Amino acid sequence: MTRSTRTSVPAIPATPSLRASVAATAAAYALRPVHNAIPMNPPGIWFARQLIATLMTVGGPPMTGISVSKVREGAVRGEWVRAPGVTFGPRAVYYIHGSGYVLCSARTHRALAARLSKQTGLPVFVVDYRLAPEHPFPAAADDVAAAYAWLLRRYAPQDLVIGCDSAGGHLALDLLLENDRHNRPQPAAVAMFSPLLDLTLGLAAEQERRRPDPLVTAVAASKLPLQYTRGQSADHPRLRLSIPKGTVLPPILVQAGGTEMLSADARALHAMVRAAGGSCVLEIWPGQVHVFQALPVLVPEADRALARAADFLCAAQVSTVEKVS
Helix, strand or coil, X not given: CCCCCCCCCCCCCCCCCXXXXXXXXXXXXXXXXXXXXXXXXXXXXHHHHHHHHHHXXXXXXXXXXXXXXXXXXXXXXXXXXXXXXXXXXXXXXXXXXXXXXXXXXXXXXXXXXXXXHHHHCCCEEEECCCCCCCCCCCXXXXXXXXXXXXXXXXXXXXXXXXXXXXHHHHHHHHHHHHHHHCCCCCCCEEEEECCCCCCXXXXXXXXXXXXXXXXXXXXXXXXXXXXXXXXXXXXXXXXXXXXXXXXXXXXXXXXXXXXXXXXXXXXXXXXXXXXXXXXXXXXXXXXXXXXXXXCCCCCCHHHHHHHHHHHHHHHHHHXXXXXXX
16 A cells, blocks of 8 residues: 555644643643653663653554564665555655663654554664664664665665654764765655754753753753764764865755744754755644654644655655666
8 A cells, every 4th residue: 555645634633732731831830740750861861761661652652563573684774564454566655763872662662653653654674773882873864874875775765765763863964964974865854853963962051041941951952962962072973064165965855833832943954954955844843742743642643744744755756666677
């Protein structure tokens, strides 16, 4: 089953739903203090990993009847996720999960991948890259690149699209820049949910002064990527990413929540891509929290945003195929 794009794409609401507003308020009182207090030592990291896995399951439980096939092939680790009725064909989605290089996995993002599979009608490969602090830079970036190369042996680049969230956005942009630098083919399109661009959380801190994030402070959040980048210069070209003018990039969609501090990163990324001559669409969803697309139980906007991302990705694949033919 491969779906075509909708004739009517869900609109971005002008104001958040009541459920979204309640979820953001509840997070500010219940989750923000906990997130800010977790120490970045082995017990704290273990606890944070269990907490985020639980929150992902509660906010977006996996649908019934999905197909999951684990992959362990050389340096490539991950899993194929297919919604009911979705079969393998000539096209696929490559998904790069987030959570600060430290917390999440293919399993925590299985439900989101299944919903993206349902919306696109495509199988979704979620890379299970190595996490920090056990595996610092460039382990995650190497694993993301290895999985992309593995997929290119199975799919034409114009038949591949990428989805990603949070730190996965940073990893995806690094992959695109490395593809251009080494003359490797780019995917047909990329959809980024709440992408992290500034690993120091400097942009986030500036946004936080205008409006606090309901989930975490910039200071607390910055401790996560530091586990990955420790010992490296903050100006390392693969950590502080920049896009040279003329870089060949696929079309990019960036979605972010209006309440989150990484909305500043989303805006900066959009401006950077446009300044370099690339195509980028920016959507700031009013009242939404970080990676709200993964929380359909809590916010109705989650499915609407994911539907828009699916349309963007599928339209790019169709457009690329038409250009090739």
